[in-house]
Amino acid sequence: MSTTEMAPVAPAAPPPAPPVRKARKPRWEIYLPLGLYLLFTLVPFYWMVVFAVRPRGSSSLVPWPISLENFETVWTGMGFGVFFQNSFLVGVASLVATTAIALPGGYALARFRFRGRRVFLVSLLCSQFIPGAMMLIPLFEIFRTLGLVNSLSSLVIAETVFQLPLSLVLISGFIASIPVELEEAAQADGCTRLRAFFAVVLPLLRPGLVAVGSFAFIHSWNNFLFALMFVSDQDKFTVPVGLAFTLGEFSVDFGALAAGGVVAALPVVLVFAVVQRYLVQGLSAGAVKG
Template structure:
């Protein structure tokens, strides 16, 4: 028995070591591009001719060059406006639509829900032409408003279905009890249901914010004026016909990634709970 226990202990230890090594490899693969971006941003143009795992004579010259000679902060502001607006609109619309789909189960709502799910299967390339025609007819082409509408249209279907799952995980008895105590249907929804949907709202806000923040396809197709570009489009200006300003591009990419990292760090505690809260009914 002692020999068997030792053998079992050895297998568990070997499994633990293997799992740890595999985890480190996965983390290294995921983190290395970020590390390479930072190292490249800390190297000047002449020092970047020979790539190195460690920055050679590191400096912030590339960062200051980007901030002084490129309208990075203007692009940054445009990205923030588009991403925050998309997240706000998606959160409001998805809560209301998800609640209707979850609480009022009729043939009409079921058909509407399936239609929303079908639109999520359409690629962005298929949505671009009708969106461009609509924006052109509304005189919204080459404006941040057109970009907000496009990103909202692309993020909203999945946001609605996510919120529907969260609403279905809440027992309707809570709303009925609130109505017995004197609340209207809307009052019960606003005072009881919405506060309980906080984890789901966090998931929707993070999803729609990151989708709009990282968008390039719609931004490149609907915005023509350089002063209205978002940062994802502005990064392409560091590549010319014959050269690529790698340190400056990496410095701008690092600036571009900072808000997403901070935003994710602030909501990660709620996000972990939100990812599992809508998976269980009742």
């Protein structure tokens, strides 16, 4: 072997793998506050369910045997079936109206730049500080002039008007998070702006639409003030007003009141359980964009 020949160089050793960090277990500092908050939140609901399902005259902390007598009383005897139907109709109508109006308005705020846009957005946000009680007398006079007093239509209009500012802000923020290049590519392929909106933007707006629709439905379902002021016939009462009328002048049927509370809370809980994944995504996108 010639002295000028060089020995083969050994391949370099691979770099050492980074140490694997063990997942840090949650400590009691996390579990204790969460547990206390959960206890504080669930205890009132537990008492409401206990009063609703335990037999009349019982004072047991554990409702056994379970009785549905209170639910039968509020559903048939107090007319909660009609109240539930009215609340559902108002909630669905408010959801559809709010979403249908907020969708084109939010698109215009997100995609077009015009003079006064920022002032308009700030005005929408500032309108949320106006309490609904201040608008009762003007709204009542408007509805009386239009002949809408003592009708469910007045509740739908009032709920839609009060839900629109926040809905417009959320929808515009979510549309702003969708790249405009997707629409431009669709228009380059021959789509009109309207067709590009329905084919490209609208399918991506599902979380935002779910967030807006959920808030509109839940707010109209829980609203007590509008239903109390604009509706006077008992067959047009909503669930919150029906709950108020379960309180007697000299006595309170706590079992019936608790059963009505369970009936009123159940749809809201179901809505949040079904749409909570879309709700969080829609709110986070609508809050940081735009």
